[in-house]
Amino acid sequence: MNTSVPTSVYAQRRARMAQQLGSNGIAIVPTAPERQRNRDSDFLFRHDSYFYYLTGFTEPHAWLVVTSDGQSTLFCQPKDLEREIWDGYRLGPEAAAGALGVQAAYPVGDLDQQLPRLLENREVVWFPFAIHEGLEQRVAGWLNQVRARVRYGAMCPEQQRDLCAVLDEMRLVKDAHEQDIMRRAAAISARAHVRAMQTCAAMLRAGKDVREYHLDAELMHEFRMGGSQYPAYSSIVAAGANACVLHYRADVAPVRAGELVLIDAGCELDGYASDITRTFPADGRFTGPQRALYDLVLASQEAAAAVTRPGARFTDPHEAAVKVLAQGMLDVGLLDKDKVGTLDDVIEKRAYFPFYMHRTGHWLGMDVHDAGSYVEPGEVGQVSERKDPLSGETIKNRPSRILQPGMVLTIEPGIYVRPGEGVPEHFHNIGIRIEDDAIVTAQGCELITRGVPVKADELEALMRD
Ligand code: GLY
Ligand code: MN
Ligand code: MN
Numbered sequence: 001m002n003t004s005v006p007t008s009v010y011a012q013r014r015a016r017m018a019q020q021l022g023s024n025g026i027a028i029v030p031t032a033p034e035r036q037r038n039r040d041s042d043f044l045f046r047h048d049s050y051f052y053y054l055t056g057f058t059e060p061h062a063w064l065v066v067t068s069d070g071q072s073t074l075f076c077q078p079k080d081l082e083r084e085i086w087d088g089y090r091l092g093p094e095a096a097a098g099a100l101g102v103q104a105a106y107p108v109g110d111l112d113q114q115l116p117r118l119l120e121n122r123e124v125v126w127f128p129f130a131i132h133e134g135l136e137q138r139v140a141g142w143l144n145q146v147r148a149r150v151r152y153g154a155m156c157p158e159q160q161r162d163l164c165a166v167l168d169e170m171r172l173v174k175d176a177h178e179q180d181i182m183r184r185a186a187a188i189s190a191r192a193h194v195r196a197m198q199t200c201a202a203m204l205r206a207g208k209d210v211r212e213y214h215l216d217a218e219l220m221h222e223f224r225m226g227g228s229q230y231p232a233y234s235s236i237v238a239a240g241a242n243a244c245v246l247h248y249r250a251d252v253a254p255v256r257a258g259e260l261v262l263i264d265a266g267c268e269l270d271g272y273a274s275d276i277t278r279t280f281p282a283d284g285r286f287t288g289p290q291r292a293l294y295d296l297v298l299a300s301q302e303a304a305a306a307v308t309r310p311g312a313r314f315t316d317p318h319e320a321a322v323k324v325l326a327q328g329m330l331d332v333g334l335l336d337k338d339k340v341g342t343l344d345d346v347i348e349k350r351a352y353f354p355f356y357m358h359r360t361g362h363w364l365g366m367d368v369h370d371a372g373s374y375v376e377p378g379e380v381g382q383v384s385e386r387k388d389p390l391s392g393e394t395i396k397n398r399p400s401r402i403l404q405p406g407m408v409l410t411i412e413p414g415i416y417v418r419p420g421e422g423v424p425e426h427f428h429n430i431g432i433r434i435e436d437d438a439i440v441t442a443q444g445c446e447l448i449t450r451g452v453p454v455k456a457d458e459l460e461a462l463m464r465d
Pocket of ligand 1: 265275362368
């Protein structure tokens with residue numbers, strides 16, 4: 001259970017959700033299943049984010065049912081001394097009402113018996129669509145049991161609706177408790193990046209063989225020392241040319257002086273993710289071409305952060321970053337003016353795409369790529385069409401989300417230079433990304449990950465010490 005957030009906060013979230021279920025609806029939210037890794041070993045269990053958002057409860061085999069009148073029922077593992085000796089403590093239904101503030105609790109084995117009763121005489125049944133394997137069939141089975149009773153006057157729900165839409169909107173704006181946890185997660189991750197950088201330089205100075213996995217180990221050390229439960233995603237530790245592989249993992253490649261190292265890693269703390277990328281010279285000194293591209297990526301991130309504020313669109317930081325990157329690519333000779341034309345041409349034709357092929361950010365929260373629509377809800381009907389200059393595809397656009405205080409997003413521009421015709425050789429195999437996590441505030445945004453330096457001079461100084 002997450003004890004850093006009061007039980008009343010989860011009760012308030014359930015009440016807010018209940019108000020959106022219609023006059024006579026019911027919502028069913030399971031936690032995640034346990035997943036087998038091999039034979040009788042499971043992957044480390046990670047609760048379902050929606051379930052956790054509404055309960056703070058982290059045990060497997062648990063379900064939440066909420067009705068429009070605000071009544072919550074929890075199904076959880078029963079107390080069982082023998083199983084608890086093997087697998088650990090269970091809260092049990094008897095203690096659940098008091099501990100979680102739900103109105104009723106049953107052993108999870110009673111689900112098939114209780115659900116038809118709970119569904120009877122409801123108009124709409126809500127559950128997360130296309131997330132839990134087999135849930136649709138399970139709901140259908142319960143509804144069938146209700147239908148079998150209609151001749152005795154029972155009413156069966158006639159509508160099924162996707163609960164994700166309701167919960168995604170709620171999750172998009174983080175409350176003070178969530179922001180507090182995210183700041184703490186960000187601080188731990190920042191320390192982990194500092195530790196990995198300093199270890200890298202120190203090991204190279206000592207003449208040691210440094211591998212990507214050594215730096216991964218340093219990250220993990222700091223995550224766990226800070227109280228984080230696990231990484232929020234598989235850490236990327238990419239030495240040299242590996243940085244140009246966007247979804248690279250920490251592997252065995254040697255980390256060599258003179259090359260850059262890109263680390264994209266963040267911990268999960270009490271259910272909330274952090275997501276930081278830093279790119280640094282392995283031996284603590286940027287070469288001229290590395291520094292030129294690094295300063296360009298940093299300038300583009302500063303431009304993106306400057307427009308991250310309430311009232312701006314989600315796409316504004318991306319557009320600001322692209323403008324700086326595209327101009328920089330022309331200035332440093334990554335793009336040839338004679339071939340690609342002016343800055344406007346580069347943006348219009350997306351000529352920067354071979355070197356910058358991803359978006360500048362995403363929502364961040366319980367999931368590293370968090371829930372929440374990227375389209376402004378009041379404007380979904382305003383569809384425009386444009387032809388993509390690279391693929392020739394016709395793309396339908398809807399107005400991008402308007403930022404509000406409490407939304408959290410990453411700002412993560414980059415440049416990735418694979419060797420190719422006309423690409424200046426001194427830039428070959430340089431991959432740089434700089435990623436920080438931003439909470440939208442009343443005036444602008446708060447970068448919560450700046451516990452790890454970002455300016456080139458500061459990185460060099462950090463690695464000298
Ligand atoms: N680490 C995943 C991402 O940056 O989106
Ligand atoms: Mn990210
Ligand atoms: Mn990242």
